[in-house]
Amino acid sequence: MAMILDGKKTAQKILDNLKQNISKYDKKPSLAVILANDSEASKIYVANKEKTAKETGFNFKMYQFDKSVTKEQLKNLILELNLDNSVHGIIVQLPLFNHLDGKEIIGLIDPKKDVDGFHPYNMGKLAQGNPSLICATPKGIMTLFKEYNILLQGKNVLVIGRSNIVGKPVSLLLINEGATVFCANSKTKNLKQIALNSDIIISATGHKNLVTKDMVKEGAIIIDVGISREGNRIRGDVDFENVKDIAGWITPVPKGVGPMTIASLMENTFEAFLTLEGLK
Ligand code: NAD
Numbered sequence: 001m002a003m004i005l006d007g008k009k010t011a012q013k014i015l016d017n018l019k020q021n022i023s024k025y026d027k028k029p030s031l032a033v034i035l036a037n038d039s040e041a042s043k044i045y046v047a048n049k050e051k052t053a054k055e056t057g058f059n060f061k062m063y064q065f066d067k068s069v070t071k072e073q074l075k076n077l078i079l080e081l082n083l084d085n086s087v088h089g090i091i092v093q094l095p096l097f098n099h100l101d102g103k104e105i106i107g108l109i110d111p112k113k114d115v116d117g118f119h120p121y122n123m124g125k126l127a128q129g130n131p132s133l134i135c136a137t138p139k140g141i142m143t144l145f146k147e148y149n150i151l152l153q154g155k156n157v158l159v160i161g162r163s164n165i166v167g168k169p170v171s172l173l174l175i176n177e178g179a180t181v182f183c184a185n186s187k188t189k190n191l192k193q194i195a196l197n198s199d200i201i202i203s204a205t206g207h208k209n210l211v212t213k214d215m216v217k218e219g220a221i222i223i224d225v226g227i228s229r230e231g232n233r234i235r236g237d238v239d240f241e242n243v244k245d246i247a248g249w250i251t252p253v254p255k256g257v258g259p260m261t262i263a264s265l266m267e268n269t270f271e272a273f274l275t276l277e278g279l280k
Helices: 008-021 039-058 071-083 102-106 120-128 135-146 165-178 191-195 257-276
Strands: 029-037 058-065 091-093 155-162 180-183 200-203 221-224 228-230 233-235
Touching: 008 135, 008 257, 039 058, 039 180, 039 257, 071 091, 071 102, 091 102, 091 257, 120 165, 120 191, 135 165, 135 257, 155 165, 155 191, 155 233, 165 180, 180 191
Parallel strands: 029 058, 029 091, 155 180, 155 200, 200 221
Antiparallel strands: 228 233
């Protein structure tokens, strides 16, 4: 029976620690979030970030736009926030309305304030093995490994999904730690064989029950990043009920990677604050 990698508990520990550190300074670290998309999911994600930021002692400011927003407007806002000394972190919540190019807009953020770690400068540093601000979900996964003393060197890791926000950056972080990484996508052949040869499986697709018991080696470590809805329930990519009988460690959904993502974002904002205020 697998042991649980408790993201909720680990995230709370990080946030309690951050709250204590923030209280030592007269100036508060400050996070600005730009929401230019009317999806309900994005609104929920931003509301969660706001709640956690405020509870942890950050200032939080949201800039919400409707469909009529132009590229120029967002560009001007980002340039203004880049120059604003009271702002330490800037997030552009993705996806944006269809007429806007997320990559182009994110490229305008000052890399020192890019607390999502999506700017090409920060992604490039990550690829070089010399990361500064690391994308929140991959960072949260790596923190969980550290918290539970899971060594990565020499391990075979299967990452399912190759997105710029999870699959690709987590693969780079694992490579940097000396793991042997296979990064799969929807066209990958023989996923089951590769999975059965893996010490660690990280699944980030949004397809429920993609990872089943017959794909998992006994004692393997399973990290479930996926989120999909089934009625009122939130589901991951992994058939948790059956996979937990064979895995060594497993993250639940919810209370696994999700809370670690938000806690890592707060850590990044505090790190940006220390850098920009010359405190480290
Ligand atoms: P995405 O939707 O951009 O890409 C999905 C990836 O999965 C693609 O690379 C695709 O090729 C791959 N894929 C799809 N079906 C596959 C299959 N059958 N076999 C192998 N690969 C397959 O992904 P994303 O933005 O990285 O998000 C992935 C999931 O993770 C979503 O459910 C998202 O909601 C969730 N997510 C969760 C958190 C969190 O904090 N828990 C954070 C980010 C994303």
